[in-house]
Ligand SMILES: NC(=O)C1=CN([C@@H]2O[C@H](COP(=O)(O)OP(=O)(O)OC[C@H]3O[C@@H](n4cnc5c(N)ncnc54)[C@H](OP(=O)(O)O)[C@@H]3O)[C@@H](O)[C@H]2O)C=CC1
């Protein structure tokens with residue numbers, strides 16, 4: 050028998066991508082989709098590309114509507130998941146694409162989000178290497194509450210975690226500059242970014258360490274190394290609907306060389322289906338990962354600067370949201386991890 054599934058926030062970009070991927074999931078049966086201002090509309094009026102969903106109608110997002118399903122994906126704005134999740138049975142697997150349950154330190158939440166702290170859940174980044182050499186994946190089987198990472202966070206964490214775990218880079222001098230597509234801001238915000246503001250424009254935002262993903266990245270890298278790290282993080286909005294290209298760098302630790310970096314990635318990611326260290330001379334591009342659940346990485350040594358540089362590309366709506374949610378759901382339920390998750394991208 051299939052697991053019954055509800056997707057809350059189904060009219061948004063994240064919810065829509067969860068639905069697109071779930072259409073190919075042999076063990077999940079999407080019975081309910083919900084929205085807020087667009088409740089009452091047909092799903093297909095909002096997402097004409099989701100042809101396989103027929104006449105499914107968007108319901109209001111309430112705990113009553115979501116109750117009674119085996120699996121609930123929440124793709125709601127920050128601050129709207131916690132109250133709903135608290136009303137769902139403990140036996141229901143809930144995956145929250147929002148930030149409400151990602152941070153383990155209350156002070157981080159207060160500093161960057163400012164609202165009431167709702168506590169932290171198991172973290173849905175299976176490939177994250179932990180200080181003790183295990184991976185985050187091992188904490189997910191049987192879980193019924195999972196916090197899906199922020200998309201920028203995924204791109205930076207997967208790039209830097211092996212290096213910090215293996216002591217190849219200095220923990221106090223990390224930097225990440227990201228080119229990000231507007232769909233990361235959600236449908237409403239993206240649609241309001243008129244073409245004239247977006248096309249032909251490249252603009253930083255949430256600069257100077259103010260972005261709310263900073264504490265989440267620091268938390269992940271702390272989990273990877275066992276020690277605190279500092280990172281300068283700057284996202285830059287670019288006119289490409291989807292995708293994140295993160296360029297991360299760090300000072301090389303004394304005595305370490307490029308070979309140590311390559312060995313670190315090989316150790317941590319050699320068996321990972323969704324993470325690929327590109328062959329020498331090939332750099333990651335967002336165009337090659339769009340539509341997939343993959344992360345492409347390339348690493349090099351800028352010898353004159355004494356810095357390791359890592360480029361990392363993901364689809365913010367794939368590995369950055371919906372893919373990560375489904376991957377974690379598969380693990381939690383004991384389903385084969387890659388089920389319904391594309392390895393190949395869409396090109397051009
Ligand atoms: N987009 C991305 O790349 C990523 C997004 N996320 C996170 O996923 C979550 C969803 O993001 P995304 O899909 O991009 O956002 P969208 O703006 O595209 O969609 C938001 C969804 O939430 C619904 N909604 C809006 N206001 C409320 C409310 N007050 N109560 C209940 N539902 C509401 C909307 O319904 P309606 O349309 O009917 O108003 C819509 O279905 C967010 O927390 C986001 O931070 C995480 C990683 C990456």
Ligand SMILES: CC(=O)N[C@@H](CCC(=O)OP(=O)(O)O)C(=O)O
Pocket residue numbers: 146147148198199200201202229230231232233234262284286
């Ligand atoms: C372009 C853009 O605005 N992108 C978003 C990405 C949001 C995301 O990853 O999700 P959470 O908000 O759930 O953390 C941002 O940088 O804030």
